Amino acid sequence: MITLRLSLMMFLQFFIWGGWFVTLGTYLSNTLSANGGQIGMAFSTQSWGAIIAPFIVGLIADRFFNAEKILGLLHIVGAVLMYCMYQANDFASFYPYVLAYMIAYMPTLALVNSVSFGQMVDPSKEFGKVRVWGTIGWIVAGLMISYVFSWDSAQSIADGMLKNTFLLCSVASLMLGVFSFTLPNTPPQSSGKAVTIRDILGLDALALLKDKNFFVFFLSSVLICIPLAFYYQNANPFLTEIGVENATGKMTLGQVSEVLFMLALPVFLNRFGIKATLVIGMAAWVVRYALFAFGNADEGLFMLIVGIALHGICYDFFFVSGQIYTNSKAGENVKSAAQGLITLATYGVGMLVGFAVAGAITDTYTMETGAHSWQQVWLFPAGFAAVVLVLFAILFRKEKVNADA
Incomplete structure (x- = not known):
């Protein structure tokens, strides 16, 4: 019950x-x-x-x-x-x-x-x-x-x-x-210790940035949020404007994909490692936006559907596996602080910058009629994600991570 x-x-x-x-x-x-x-x-x-x-x-x-x-x-x-x-x-x-x-x-x-x-x-x-x-x-x-x-x-x-x-x-x-x-009754969880601003912002986890691998991952996480913002902000207007019927309903395929790839993630992490998983997650962003750039509502509709369905890989293989990686790198005393820090950096700062950039790029490619040059809009996050992917692949060393950590 x-x-x-x-x-x-x-x-x-x-x-x-x-x-x-x-x-x-x-x-x-x-x-x-x-x-x-x-x-x-x-x-x-x-x-x-x-x-x-x-x-x-x-x-x-x-x-x-x-x-x-x-x-x-x-x-x-x-x-x-x-x-x-x-x-x-x-x-x-x-x-x-x-x-x-x-x-x-x-x-x-x-x-x-x-x-x-x-x-x-x-x-x-x-x-x-x-x-x-x-x-x-x-x-x-x-x-x-x-x-x-x-x-x-x-x-x-x-x-x-x-x-x-x-x-x-x-x-x-x-x-x-x-x-x-x-x-059900869920009383306050505080143990009596005063919660400080340092605790809330996860600043105790800043020491993790001294680790080169974690620093590369942290910076990549913030930067990849810029392409992510383009999807949240522009996907539905894009699909609607170019004439895709029932666009909102079709976009739910992304959530179905998210559930399916979530089940596959632990197996993939343990078999291929954290670097390969994160690289595939970032590569999926590049492919998704390229499909959006060159797809259309007619014979190219399948490209848009595939782009939507890639959401499970885009999100699970980078952001969820990133949470697992962060958890494995942090000691017991700073695990919560580390998750708080990465969340603040991505969904806070990263997405804040991302939405501003997405808005500016969209305005740049808005025509006098009010329609958009969507191919140009989507090629920007595709290219940006590709640059982040290459830098990450070069700078991040292979590392073993337990998916159950």
């Missing part, structure tokens, strides 16, 4: 995120007439949320409140902010709400994990069965938008129907907010 409740929590948590974030660029461009720089600003709220979230969780949630209660409160606040986003009719009024929303939402990613771990005897065996429902929630949201409501069809976008994604997610956020107060 507890597993069912935790699974529903995860389903709603990621249904909410997948229900508006995927189509955000398309909505802002077509409904609010935002330019590339403004769209980049909107997406970068994820990074600001990731930077601020550890302070909310580390300084407040972990010390003073039950995780399920602050989770409920944040989602109720999020429901109100999401409704305000639904009502906004220009970018100037929309942006403050999306910024406030992401500051409220990003801490909940850690809180749902805390609630789950608090009820599990062996999280290493039990958590995956619960977490997979989050991916299912993201997939269901995309399928509903495309195949149930058709909000991402050309006519619906022209009619402004994509704004309904915010209303849908507002309702889901309210449901999860109320439901959270019924979740």
